[in-house]
Amino acid sequence: xxxxxxxxxxxxxxxxxxxxxxxxxxxxxxxxxxxxxxxxxxxxxxxxxxxxxxxxxxxxxxxxxxxxxxxxxxxxxxxxxxxxxxxxxxxxxxxxxxxxxxxxxxxxxxxxxxxxxxxxxxxxxxxxxxxxxx
Amino acid sequence: xxxxxxxxxxxxxxxxxxxxxxxxxxxxxxxxxxxxxxxxxxxxxxxxxxxxxxxxxxxxxxxxxxxxxxxxxxxxxxxxxxxxxxxxxxxxxxxxxxxxxxxxxxxxxxxxxxxxxxxxxxxxxxxxxxxxxxxxxxxxxxxxxxxxxxxxxxxxxxxxxxxxxxxxxxxxxxxxxxxxxxxxxxxxxxxxxxxxxxxxxxxxxxxxxxxxxxxxxxxxxxxxxxxxxxxxxxxxxxxxxxxxxxxxxxxxxxxxxxxxxxxxxxxxxxxxxxxxxxxxxxxxxxxxxxxxxxxxxxxxxxxxxxxxxxxxxxxxxxxxxxxxxxxxxxxxxxxxxxxxxxxxxxxxxxxxxxxxxxxxxxxxxxxxxxxxxxxxxxxxxx
Numbered sequence: 001x002x003x004x005x006x007x008x009x010x011x012x013x014x015x016x017x018x019x020x021x022x023x024x025x026x027x028x029x030x031x032x033x034x035x036x037x038x039x040x041x042x043x044x045x046x047x048x049x050x051x052x053x054x055x056x057x058x059x060x061x062x063x064x065x066x067x068x069x070x071x072x073x074x075x076x077x078x079x080x081x082x083x084x085x086x087x088x089x090x091x092x093x094x095x096x097x098x099x100x101x102x103x104x105x106x107x108x109x110x111x112x113x114x115x116x117x118x119x120x121x122x123x124x125x126x127x128x129x130x131x132x133x134x
Numbered sequence: 135x136x137x138x139x140x141x142x143x144x145x146x147x148x149x150x151x152x153x154x155x156x157x158x159x160x161x162x163x164x165x166x167x168x169x170x171x172x173x174x175x176x177x178x179x180x181x182x183x184x185x186x187x188x189x190x191x192x193x194x195x196x197x198x199x200x201x202x203x204x205x206x207x208x209x210x211x212x213x214x215x216x217x218x219x220x221x222x223x224x225x226x227x228x229x230x231x232x233x234x235x236x237x238x239x240x241x242x243x244x245x246x247x248x249x250x251x252x253x254x255x256x257x258x259x260x261x262x263x264x265x266x267x268x269x270x271x272x273x274x275x276x277x278x279x280x281x282x283x284x285x286x287x288x289x290x291x292x293x294x295x296x297x298x299x300x301x302x303x304x305x306x307x308x309x310x311x312x313x314x315x316x317x318x319x320x321x322x323x324x325x326x327x328x329x330x331x332x333x334x335x336x337x338x339x340x341x342x343x344x345x346x347x348x349x350x351x352x353x354x355x356x357x358x359x360x361x362x363x364x365x366x367x368x369x370x371x372x373x374x375x376x377x378x379x380x381x382x383x384x385x386x387x388x389x390x391x392x393x394x395x396x397x398x399x400x401x402x403x404x405x406x407x408x409x410x411x412x413x414x415x416x417x418x419x420x421x422x423x424x425x426x427x428x429x430x431x432x433x434x435x436x437x438x439x440x441x442x443x444x445x446x447x448x449x450x451x452x453x454x455x456x457x458x459x460x461x462x463x464x465x466x467x468x469x470x471x472x473x474x475x476x477x478x479x480x481x482x483x484x485x486x487x488x489x490x491x492x493x494x495x496x497x498x499x500x501x502x503x504x505x506x507x508x509x510x511x512x513x514x515x516x
């Protein structure tokens with residue numbers, strides 16, 4: 001089993017089609033929608049796919065054929081830990097538990113694997129030490 | 135057995151004082167009992183590092199030539215109060231920049247000064263016979279100015295309430311971002327390590343107490359503003375179950391550093407100053423061991439709903455710091471994630487630095503010249 005995170009852009013004419021349903025059903029994938037946004041112009045989705053590497057490959061091929069734009073999740077949250085005072089204000093708005101205080105040292109921990117890049121922590125940091133990289 | 139301040143200071147002088155932090159004493163008492171620990175331990179160090187809005191610096195710039203009686207003053211475009219004599223001024227931590235708004239404030243000016251950065255000074259005056267200059271624009275550094283004193287009217291709150299939000303909208307507060315419908319709960323206290331939690335009835339922390347302040351040495355100047363000792367207290371521990379006592383602190387800003395004094399911005403609220411404070415508690419007798427060995431399990435605080443826009447916010451019950459530190463608390467049957475906005479990590483660093491200073495014979499204890507009031511009540515603005 002492998003995991004892959006991608007950013008999908010759906011052209012307007014695809015928005016009402018059951019693309020994700022077909023992706024799950026025909027390719028035996030476990031999907032986790034991390035973010036989704038529909039605007040009048042397009043639909044955007046940050047998707048985590050889990051399955052065999054062959055199935056993921058086939059699934060992405062299906063999306064490509066449907067004219068869904070696929071981009072790797074290149075964004076990253078950047079935390080300046082050298083300057084961080086471990087106050088914990090960012091943890092208050094982190095819904096996935098990616099940010100936490102180490103139970104022993106009380107130092108701020110950032111678990112990148114749990115981060116869904118929602119960006120809520122950026123304004124929550126009083127020292128302005130968190131940035132999102134595109 | 136009882137000890138005096140003089141006896142403890144004598145041991146510090148000889149490098150023989152036994153010093154532990156307010157966290158370390160907890161297990162020590164569990165193992166050995168309060169009586170034995172009272173004989174063995176001389177000092178317990180307590181600490182906190184959190185945003186403390188009622189902070190600021192008293193500056194004396196030295197005189198210009200020709201001299202000026204400064205009446206209006208800006209430091210890096212942040213207004214400072216100059217209505218005292220000619221070149222005295224007070225820069226408050228929460229004052230905002232007139233050009234950068236919420237992104238820069240008095241706390242940042244203080245941080246820039248202790249970082250050795252140049253700060254732009256602009257001032258105006260009506261001009262007098264003795265102070266002819268009407269305007270001055272120059273730059274200052276912490277080194278260049280005559281005096282710089284951190285003088286904080288209200289710090290080191292003895293306990294603080296937990297903030298939650300029952301409304302349907304996100305709230306931006308000095309307690310951080312509060313998510314709707316009890317989406318989170320924030321708190322701000324070092325709990326079992328916090329100074330006034332370890333001396334709930336102000337036996338040893340009073341006017342004149344020597345402390346660690348912002349990386350340097352400071353003193354308790356007075357009771358803090360809004361000092362409220364009449365707050366409801368736990369019968370056994372005597373610890374208030376909501377915000378109570380406060381301290382006004384003073385120290386030489388020139389000796390401080392940005393590891394323990396840091397500007398912060400609270401989104402859509404404003405600027406504040408994170409202040410690092412360490413206070414030693416002398417183990418005069420067994421009672422002080424009992425007081426300092428309390429743990430997060432027995433320290434309670436009140437949950438307040440910040441969506442109620444009133445002076446008196448309704449209480450949603452009480453929780454212990456052990457529960458708050460566990461990551462979740464229960465409110466009305468809902469599992470609510472918790473987050474601290476003061477740094478326990480930094481507080482521990484401070485408690486350990488102060489411990490080292492005392493062990494190394496560099497820091498002596500000062501008996502309070504006056505005790506803080508245990509009786510005054512809080513008045514409101516009507």
